[in-house]
Amino acid sequence: MNKLDELKHNLTEEKLQNEKPSNGTVSRGPSPNRGQSLRDVDAVGPDAEDKREWQKKRGIDRSKQVKLVKLCHMRYQHPDLNKITTFLRDFGMHVTKKGDGERWFRGYGPDQYVYYAKQGPKKYLGGAFEVESREDLEKALKIPGATVLSDGIEEMKDAPGGGYIVTIADPEGFPINFVHGQAEVKEERAKPAKLMLNDEVDKPRQKAFQRFDPGPAEVHKLGHFGLNVENFPAQMAWYTQNFNIVPSDILYVPLDKIDPETNQPVRKEVALFGHIDRGQDLVDHHTFFMTTLTPGVEKHVHHSSFEVHDFDTQALGHQWLVEKKYTPVWGVGRHILGSQIFDYWWDINGFMVEHYADGDLVNIDTPMGFGPAGHEGLAVWGPDVPTEFLE
Structure with a gap:
C-alpha cells in the first residue's frame, strides 16, 4: 500500500472488468479506504537503497562531518516584534524572554526555545542545530564552500539557557546555525493529556466523555525546515557530506533517455527529505527538506514546521487561526512521506509555518526510498495542493 494509487484505493477499469461475474454485471462497488501502520521496509518498497551504501558510493567521510544532535530552533527577523508575537502566540508558542x-x-518540549525573533527588516536567519561538542562548532567554521557570518564562536549571553553559537552561510547564501552548551530546561512544563479513543471493537473510553477547550494548537518542538534551492545536486552534496544528514527519501523526475548500464530511464533528483543520522536511535523522518526551484521563482526558505500533540489539537488550532483571520496555505491533510498530519499557514510577514502531528520515526536501518516527484504524491488526503505551496 505504499503506492499512491493503492493508498487512495482507486478502482481501475481493468479491476472492474476482472471482477465481472459470468453474467457481465459488476459484483461490487469501490473498495473502502483502509489505513495501516506498515513496517518501514514494506512502506518504502523495492525502489530503495541502504544508507551506508549510498554514503559510500558518494565518498562521504563521516569522521569529518559536523555532528548534529537535533534541530532546536528557528531564527527570523521581523519588522514589528509585537505583531509577530501576537501571531506566534496564536500559533501556539509562549514568550519565554523579551530582550x-x-x-x-x-x-512545552525539552528545548529552551523553538523560535527566535529579531527586530529588523523581514529576513530569514536560518535553522539552528544543536551539535555534539565545541569541537563541532570549530569544525563548522572551516567547512569548504561556507561563508562565516558570526564573529567566530559567539556566546549567547542573553538567550535562555545560554550556550554558544556559530552562524555560516551555505554555498547559496542560506544561513545555518549551530549551538552548543545550552543549559537543560529545569522547570516542569504542562503537557496535553493523551486522549483515549474508541473504535468499533476496542472501547477503552467508558463513561468518560471527550471535551475540549478552544485555543491555539500548543507547540511541542521544532520538527523541520525546508529550502528551495538553485543547484539541487550541489546543495544536497554539500549538506550530506559536511553534516550527519542522510536521505530518508529522494524524489526524481525521469529524463527522456536510457541509462545504458541499468536500461532504465535516467533520473534527475529534485527533492530531499533528510534526517539526522544518530545511528540506531530513532529520529524524525525528516529534519531538513530541500527541493529545486520552480522556474521563475527566486531561492527562498520554504517553511518551518512545529509539532503539536494530536489531530484534535491540530484541528482546534486550525479553527483558532481561521477565527483570528490569518491566511491559510494548505491543510488540514496527511502527507505520504513522513506520514504527518499537516496544516500550513502564512505568518503576518509572508513566512510559511506548519503544524504537524503523528510523524514517522526512522533510524539508519530504515531504507532510503526513491519516488517520482509530483504534487499528486504530497498527500493521501486533504485539500488540493495550492500553487503557492509548490513555488
Whole structure:
C-alpha cells in the first residue's frame, strides 16, 4: 500500500472488468479506504537503497562531518516584534524572554526555545542545530564552500539557557546555525493529556466523555525546515557530506533517455527529505527538506514546521487561526512521506509555518526510498495542493 494509487484505493477499469461475474454485471462497488501502520521496509518498497551504501558510493567521510544532535530552533527577523508575537502566540508558542530588539519563544518540549525573533527588516536567519561538542562548532567554521557570518564562536549571553553559537552561510547564501552548551530546561512544563479513543471493537473510553477547550494548537518542538534551492545536486552534496544528514527519501523526475548500464530511464533528483543520522536511535523522518526551484521563482526558505500533540489539537488550532483571520496555505491533510498530519499557514510577514502531528520515526536501518516527484504524491488526503505551496 505504499503506492499512491493503492493508498487512495482507486478502482481501475481493468479491476472492474476482472471482477465481472459470468453474467457481465459488476459484483461490487469501490473498495473502502483502509489505513495501516506498515513496517518501514514494506512502506518504502523495492525502489530503495541502504544508507551506508549510498554514503559510500558518494565518498562521504563521516569522521569529518559536523555532528548534529537535533534541530532546536528557528531564527527570523521581523519588522514589528509585537505583531509577530501576537501571531506566534496564536500559533501556539509562549514568550519565554523579551530582550532589547529580540524575543525568544518556547514550546512545552525539552528545548529552551523553538523560535527566535529579531527586530529588523523581514529576513530569514536560518535553522539552528544543536551539535555534539565545541569541537563541532570549530569544525563548522572551516567547512569548504561556507561563508562565516558570526564573529567566530559567539556566546549567547542573553538567550535562555545560554550556550554558544556559530552562524555560516551555505554555498547559496542560506544561513545555518549551530549551538552548543545550552543549559537543560529545569522547570516542569504542562503537557496535553493523551486522549483515549474508541473504535468499533476496542472501547477503552467508558463513561468518560471527550471535551475540549478552544485555543491555539500548543507547540511541542521544532520538527523541520525546508529550502528551495538553485543547484539541487550541489546543495544536497554539500549538506550530506559536511553534516550527519542522510536521505530518508529522494524524489526524481525521469529524463527522456536510457541509462545504458541499468536500461532504465535516467533520473534527475529534485527533492530531499533528510534526517539526522544518530545511528540506531530513532529520529524524525525528516529534519531538513530541500527541493529545486520552480522556474521563475527566486531561492527562498520554504517553511518551518512545529509539532503539536494530536489531530484534535491540530484541528482546534486550525479553527483558532481561521477565527483570528490569518491566511491559510494548505491543510488540514496527511502527507505520504513522513506520514504527518499537516496544516500550513502564512505568518503576518509572508513566512510559511506548519503544524504537524503523528510523524514517522526512522533510524539508519530504515531504507532510503526513491519516488517520482509530483504534487499528486504530497498527500493521501486533504485539500488540493495550492500553487503557492509548490513555488
